[in-house]
Amino acid sequence: AQKVTQAQTEISVVEKEDVTLDCVYETRDTTYYLFWYKQPPSGELVFLIRRNSFDEQNEISGRYSWNFQKSTSSFNFTITASQVVDSAVYFCALSVPAQKLVFGQGTRLTINP
């Protein structure tokens, strides 16, 4: 069975600080996919990134970056120079082929002005 752990329940930082959201996953499958979703106060789930298990390259998209490390089963998400609009709940998720997407508990991120 697949499992995702987001140990940080809530994080609060001041605007412009960098912040890293941790995600640790468990699976016995060698092929799997990792995701990050953002859930703003309005409630919808916004897709941020997908990463497959064969691609360990880190990715940067503007102020967002992701660090995928198979050795530690982690897929951490960093926001650089955080902004108030980044305030949301962020979910890490995992799937294996032909099976359901499993979400972590989520991390509530609050960026204070």
Add this chain to the structure above:
Amino acid sequence: EPEVTQTPSHQVTQMGQEVILRCVPISNHLYFYWYRQILGQKVEFLVSFYNNEISEKSEIFDDQFSVERPDGSNFTLKIRSTKLEDSAMYFCASSEQTNTGELFFGEGSRLTVL
């Protein structure tokens, strides 16, 4: 850009009433899902649907729940006799393939059971 649409965005109902939540998946997608999120908690899988039948369901998806694709576009979730604990946000999702896990989510339907 194609998107998954859900209606209603918010429904309030009395305990024991039947509720139908509707979803229009992306048109060329073949796999459909319902997920649930109780307020403040994580997003939980309910059911997946492919080729007009349920392909997987969780223990949450008991006999009170059913899904249907009544026509070529809609995908519905029915709760026969709602309970207080069914209050949650329900997300519909669809995917083109099942082997990549890339789901496209709707904006959710918030159900409040009184």
